[in-house]
Amino acid sequence: MLLGHVISNTALRHPERDAIIFGEQHTRFSELDDRMNRIANGLRQIAEDGARIAVLSRNRPEVIELQHAVPMAGMGCVFVNYRLTPREVAYILQNSGAAVIAVSQEFENAIRGLRDQLPDLRTVITLDEPQAGTAGQAPDGAFGEDGILSYSQLATFEDDTPAGAGVDPNSLAWLVYTSGTTGRPKGAMLSHANIIAAVANSLGGAPSQPFGRYINPFPLCHIAAYGMPTQFADKSTVVLQEAFEAEDYMRTIQDLEITASSIAPVMLGLILSRPELDSYDVTSLRHISYGASSISPDLLRKSLKRFSNAEFFQAFGMTELAGNVAWMSHEWHLKGLEQPEILSAAGVTAPFAGIRIADPLDQPVANGEVGEIQVRADQAMIGYWQNEEATREAFAGEWYKTGDLGRMTDEGLLYVVDRKKDMILTGGLNVYSREVEDVLAEHPDIQDVAVIGVPEEIWGESVCAVIVRRPGSQLTAAEVTAFVKENLASFKKPKYVEFVDELPRNHTGKVLKRQLRQSYEHIAATAAETKGASL
Known part of the structure; x- marks a missing residue:
């Protein structure tokens, strides 16, 4: 089975049902299936089998169409985070060797400015209608190989033959970049089979109401996009938001009688902090899934009261696993109100996955002991794009090595106790310290630096840079923050900057980040108290 068959299968039995709602725009399953096939067949006229097709845009239906159509054309869809700087975008496009990029109007100038750095890029597909005379089509009806092409030409391509013939389910479908311990983004290769397996584990691990309406507040440019085929397989309608905005989110739940949603705890906190949102009727909501961080007992109590008809599920997964492999059920959440430590757990293993805790020799340890979390599942990635060494290091036989430290209880609850990869989770977004x-x-003016995550109530964690200045330097925290913001996405900039004479290191020269975290674990609370005292 191929990724696009999820849409085709539902269109076969429920052609008139809405697949996507985006503002006033409704796309039925029959329409989505037709557009997917036309786009896939059109792409085969401008790119070769196995080509990488990048997508750079905020949330919109065309992104979902491409994420399904590109794999059905026998090509790999490259996810590009629209919050990245041009420097970061250029690296992803260069590393993936993308031959084509589909881009929304607001990012077109950035791509034009990068064209000289992208020798493999042959075609730019404009998701918005281009200016007159800039989109070309060959006289015989075939698309030109160079220049700019209008997306509307793809969506109305004359060949509507069902796509996917000859495509291997184990071939590349999505190429999603995620930074590792080296600091350089790595492209996780996800096959059709990987994504379908992730869909199956979500439907089995956290079942929701079929034929429902699901609101998606997350960007489609990262692995949260696997929630779209999950909903399509459940014959549900995806209600797409361009970006999360608390009042629009609540209004949409009320007006469209939303039944299911994914969300981050920080989003729940923002909603509950605004009393004016209490008037919206959210009784239709039956299912809420969250991830990226655990939920506090206080936030859970308030959320259960506000969304009184909904069951809560926590998810644990990652890009390399094409989605989630562990879920904590609503029943466990209710137990967590009486035993708060339960709420720090990640969940229990999904039906079609195996999770073990392993020692440094990749041997399983007993329940209760801490070790690396390793996963065996069909949803584990093919490997990292053009990085055989990193791929070898990521697997112990059939087990994917997550790089996270955890423990398992006798009841089967998985706890994540530390992150070997020093990943920082801030507001539901991943920031990698080495990057x-x-x-x-x-x-x-910087002689030495270490970046860590420090606890913060609202965002979960914030980025903290601990810096050793070069002798004679008067470098300021504001200058540090501005420098990072110039070169990386804004959410990666340090919120806290501390200057020290030297960094703590072990005998091999490695920075003792655990010691730094202990030293600065109260920095956010101290800053808040200082700010409050000055008011």
């Missing part, structure tokens, strides 16, 4: 460190190391 920020590499940028800061380029600053002429």
